[in-house]
Amino acid sequence: EKLETGYGIQVLDRNKQILRCYLSNNDMWRLKTELEKISPELIKATLIFEDRWFYYHPGFNPISIANALYNNIKYGKRVSGASTITMQLAKLIEPKKRTIKNKIIEIFRAMQLELHYTKDEILEYYFNIIPYGGNIVGVKAATLMYFNKLPDKLTIGEAATLVSIPQKPSRMRPDRNNPEIHKGREKILNRLIKTDVIDNEMFEYSLKEYLPVKRYKMPFVAPHFSDIVARNSTHLSIHTTIDKDIQIAAENKIKQYMQKMKDYHVYNGAMIVVD
Numbered sequence: 001e002k003l004e005t006g007y008g009i010q011v012l013d014r015n016k017q018i019l020r021c022y023l024s025n026n027d028m029w030r031l032k033t034e035l036e037k038i039s040p041e042l043i044k045a046t047l048i049f050e051d052r053w054f055y056y057h058p059g060f061n062p063i064s065i066a067n068a069l070y071n072n073i074k075y076g077k078r079v080s081g082a083s084t085i086t087m088q089l090a091k092l093i094e095p096k097k098r099t100i101k102n103k104i105i106e107i108f109r110a111m112q113l114e115l116h117y118t119k120d121e122i123l124e125y126y127f128n129i130i131p132y133g134g135n136i137v138g139v140k141a142a143t144l145m146y147f148n149k150l151p152d153k154l155t156i157g158e159a160a161t162l163v164s165i166p167q168k169p170s171r172m173r174p175d176r177n178n179p180e181i182h183k184g185r186e187k188i189l190n191r192l193i194k195t196d197v198i199d200n201e202m203f204e205y206s207l208k209e210y211l212p213v214k215r216y217k218m219p220f221v222a223p224h225f226s227d228i229v230a231r232n233s234t235h236l237s238i239h240t241t242i243d244k245d246i247q248i249a250a251e252n253k254i255k256q257y258m259q260k261m262k263d264y265h266v267y268n269g270a271m272i273v274v275d
Helices: 040-050 062-075 085-093 100-116 119-129 139-147 156-167 179-194 200-207 223-231 244-264
Strands: 010-012 018-021 237-239
Touching (some): 010 223, 040 085, 040 156, 040 179, 085 119, 100 119, 119 139, 139 156, 156 200, 179 200
């Protein structure tokens, strides 16, 4: 079965800019995006932190499992996990309690996923299903709501911030002015400098980058038009002929004009833009 369920609709303009997007059927902000539209910095940081051998293992990493088992026995408690990205995906698709039996099932499910999908398909779906706090699911919704930008426009610091959130989604949300998110970002950046992905200068710069303290609003341009096309389409992404920049300019012009017309008890306006 194709991994396609649970996305919200996106209405796009002629240049593929988002006019408006909608909650999914289960009231989540989850917007589909393709792997090639995700920042290489975010992909690299995720692989280094979560699963360095992602492109080489069959769904589980026996060396990581052995190391985690050794450390957990040595310290008498769970100090490290051994979940690959594919195993995490299996767990997100079928959530279960953390037990040895369920971990074995998780490994089996991961191997099934590896047999049915390519590595890039697995990684793409992973980025579309990981939780980012509250009702934000998937990287596209997260970048829009936390950074007001698309996932291919991220800086190193923003990428490091996003990688740290899924560890503890409810506690690491940056929109709560949370000091823990600064520690999480630094942890990821330290890993990147140790693996020579970034140098000292980039590390210091990324460490000082501004972090958001609130959610941005989702795009809300031409809302009535968007409602009509969303209601009459079966596609997740709907490409329209509207030009977002012209639409916003036209709306602003009407608002300015209507301010002057209030004294004449005129409250509705329309505009025709002709080339």
